[in-house]
Amino acid sequence: MTRDPADLTAADHLDAAREMAAADRPYLAHLLAEEAARRTDDPVTAAGIRASFPDPTTTRTETD
16 A cells, blocks of 8 residues: 555546445545546546546435
8 A cells, every 4th residue: 555645546546436335435436536537548538437436416316
């Protein structure tokens, strides 16, 4: 593991996003995926990352 967060790659952030999604932490997964997308040079790949981890505050439904 690295000690400097600046050394983390897009792949590191994407792996962490998957882990957070599996742990039912959708907002944290979304934030990590956004950082992975930001660090990705290819716009199509970045868009795919964002689509895989949508903002849960805009997609959740309220239940009684």
